[in-house]
Amino acid sequence: MTETASLFATAQSLNAQVYVLGDPAQVKDLPGALLFKSGRAICLLDGEAEVEAVAPHLIRIDAANYQRAGEWLNQHAARAPCATVLISPTSLEVLASHLRSFVDVMLPDRTIMALAFWDPNILAALNGARGDDTLHVRGPVFVPAQTHAFLAPILQWWYWDRNGRLQQLNGGQDSVPEPAPSIKTPLLLDQHQVDALVEASVPDNILHFIRLNMPGLLLRVPEPEQYPFVRSQIVRARLYNIEGTGDLVNYCCLALAYGESFDKQPDVAILLEQVKARVLTFENLMNEFPRDIPEVGNPLPIHPVTE
Template identity: 35%
Template structure:
């Protein structure tokens, strides 16, 4: 399926008319928007936390929920909220399936955990649009830091089991449709899928710009004042490329590097003294923490 830059309720209503057996759902992440899932359940739709949390509990208030939606053609308040909000924040993805709510819930819930190479089980936010695109290797999503696919073909088939369609908005507000094999069966896993170390490394890298941006915003928010919110991720991503070229690896060094580029602005790449200090870092003569003390 191809990218859709002008998606509207009409787009989904047309799909629903072409596929009358499809039922419509959303994964709504209350950790990204506290208005969820209530914003999508005003008409009495079924809702359940994918983490198994009791509705109204503290955990449920910070967890993803599967929410049943009415027919897109009804243009309900839920659909209007999704189309208005989805392009601007990673809080909701849309799904179509012939499965009833309970069956789809059980299908999706089993992927909220994964196994690491040492068999340790770990929480797995597969519904996060930035992670979802990388997991499946969404070919038309230019905003992905790691293009993927991280999952192998068999794992992707398992994740999409029971689904007929899955849509998400990228960082630029563009809608993408995940390519799903015709009628993939729902699955029951005896235990969570296991990732290789290479897959784990790719997922860690995929989330790195977001984590660095989070810490910059947490500790030095004023440094971001001159960057438009939508420009910040791309800026951090570009600076991380330069930081890694210097050999920086720790989160502390990467965050400090980005902060220094914001402090110095254009001077960062023009000042000879700065260039000389960074060259010493690259030659491993200086740690970056020590190098910062030598900056003009």
């Protein structure tokens, strides 16, 4: 029995329904790929057809389609952050309404922001997942009352991590609490929570800019290792007080070009210590970077990224 089939069997043992929260912005075949003949889906965002085409959908998976749905999920959701699996005894309409109420959150300055919990990595950071060592921010970002309210009608919530392994959110339960915890929505996030959510996306943002500006450098690292490589280099860059998207992108590009321990090269180490002491900007370091350090692999020109 596959892991997905085991999840579906668990739902049946709990007399619950299986749902998939699918993101067509990641895999455009959603939600249609999981609707089959008897399936139904509800979009979580309001808007015109062009918005709905890339908006998350809650999809009900009927027992008759468990095998087909499981095969699709095993093939796609384990490779791209496009879908998570929910087990709940509530109806499609009730669950979709509940999730919709958490789409918008309020920031400390009272502005409204969309909370992209359909992204497995944001979802896991919000609620915590004890077994997932691929998370940049382990969480939970939510305080207990927020977690209880968010997960109230959900018995189990599963997602695939960056290594394609199924992970369960903290807070799985065998029955829905009665009465369900009540909390005012939109949720009000404090600055610490906002900072944690921003941080959760930093490695992906850095990777995105490297792919846009210096895609050839990433060819030096196998794709499954690119995220952990960038994540580790962000940690090293911050030891030298290097912050800001542009500087972090450039630091990671140097690590890709000259090796992950390029900062230990004597001439580079001197410059980085000056950056750490804030007597030299990282932009100036890029201009003064020693030209006699051998690159890893075939040399490629580095075009510094500016914010």
